[in-house]
Amino acid sequence: MEARYTLLIENRLDLSHVTFIHERHYFVNIARNFGIDRPQLGDMQRGMGSRIRPEDIDAIEAIERVLQSGATLPSEISARVEKGALKVRRRLEFPKPAAGRMNRKRCR
Numbered sequence: 001m002e003a004r005y006t007l008l009i010e011n012r013l014d015l016s017h018v019t020f021i022h023e024r025h026y027f028v029n030i031a032r033n034f035g036i037d038r039p040q041l042g043d044m045q046r047g048m049g050s051r052i053r054p055e056d057i058d059a060i061e062a063i064e065r066v067l068q069s070g071a072t073l074p075s076e077i078s079a080r081v082e083k084g085a086l087k088v089r090r091r092l093e094f095p096k097p098a099a100g101r102m103n104r105k106r107c108r
Contacts, residue, residue: 008032008033010031010034015028026056030045
């Protein structure tokens with residue numbers, strides 16, 4: 001009997017549109033190829049978004065207050081939850097040289 005695998009795909013699209021200097025619209029769209037016949041899955045995802053969105057608004061408004069305060073700011077503002085993704089991005093931006101290779105070149 002041949003094994004069959006189904007690839008489950010879920011795509012999330014976040015769009016941010018600045019309308020005025022201190023105002024933006026934020027849109028989220030999720031599409032999936034599984035659970036289409038289960039409306040409770042869509043209800044669950046909408047519910048999660050409804051619970052998370054107020055937290056996002058609070059965070060963005062707090063950041064905006066800091067930006068408008070005139071305080072000296074770091075070059076990048078990131079949330080702790082982004083720490084893992086930031087480490088990966090830094091590694092991609094500034095990859096470490098392979099062990100031993102760079103040292104040998106410097107010694108020559």
